[in-house]
Amino acid sequence: MGVEEELLLVDPLTRALSPRGPEVVSEAAGDLGDRVGTELTRYQVELRTDPHTCLKEAADQIRSTRTAAARAAARLGVRIASTGTPVLGQTAPAPITPGARYARSVAHFRALDDEQTACACHIHVGLPDPRDAVYVSNHLRPWLPTLIAFSANSPFRDGQDTGYASWRTTTWGRWPVAGPPPYFESPAHFNDLVDTLLSTEALIDRGGLYWDIRPSHHLPTIEVRVADAALTPDDTLMLAAVVRALTATALSFVQAGEPAPRPAPEVLRAACWRAARDGLAGTGIDPLSGHLVAQTTLVERLLHTITPALRQHDDLDRAREQWQRLRSEGTGAARQRATYRQRSSTHDVVDYIISATCPQ
Secondary structure, X not given: OEEXXXXXXXXXXOOOEOOOHHHHHHHHHHHHHHHEEEOOEOXXXXXXXXXXXXXXXXXXXHHHHHHHHHHHHHXXXXXXXXOOOOOOOOOOOOOEOOOHHHHHHHHHHOHHXXXXXXXXXXEEEEOOOHHHHHHHHHHHXXXXXXXXXHHOOEOEXXXXXXXXXXXXXXXXXXXXXXXXXXOOOOHHHHXXXXXXXXXXXXXXXXXXXXXXXXXXXXXXXXXXXEEEOOOOHHHHHHHHHHHHHHHHHHHXXXXXXXXXXXXXXXXXXXXXXXXXXXXXXXXXXXXXOOOEEEHHHHHHHHHHHHHHHHHHOOXXXXXXXXXXXXXXXXXXXXXXXXXXXXXXXXXXXXXXXXXXXXXX
């Protein structure tokens, strides 16, 4: 299992975005090496863990990597902030990081890149056989709305509350190859579809497959990309534990020859939209029945399904503890809003995100 976290850079005085991503990466590289890298915009950096089999070891590295990046940013007079969308200071077009691929993306996708200062948390889970990854993707699809709901952490944009718990999810869906992946009949179907998307120039390369789940094109993993950047390290770890256990559960179904549930694409898309709007609050759409169900019930159903895998990886107690914390404190989006309600200050929200990104 490996984790990739995209983070924003902000000015500690204005709380607006700071375009110093490449400089922060250079400054942090002495400590982090290739575990830190640039992103599409200069407002962002990406942090990566090594592959881990033990969640505690991953936890230690996530915390130490965030801390090292924060110190590097502070030496340059900026701060790191883990949230799916900027609270303040987003400009369009965003300053793009130099590089041939980024330049090609801007030329090809145009205004889509102008507003894509959005940060996600990606979880890679090792699956050495790429054929397994295709079938596992089918089994993971119905759980995407639930993953969105409990990982939501992007309620603000340009100083305003969007009314969504995960505004990043909504904006990311504008890309031509994004959102829930299709149901794949076979590995050949997956490969043929990707070839078609490349030949029709809906993709500039295989790295542009922005589906919420994708078999990695360069690693022996399946990558779950649906979540907002997590507010705290504990939020990241909850997501990582759940995604690994969910992948292991799906793989056991594949190996047993059990067919994957096949929700209607329209219902699955609507369920993802509802989860992005409301997070854990209120009701969500069960993509299999099409009925409204309490979102917390859907999460409980997910945790019940993956309990054997959580226990196998010795993650069950941690997952239960983190789930109780989420039920008590709310998602990252709910915590951002609670901070805003105290003084109606978006500056307070940014300060809170900075402190939560690297808690002492």
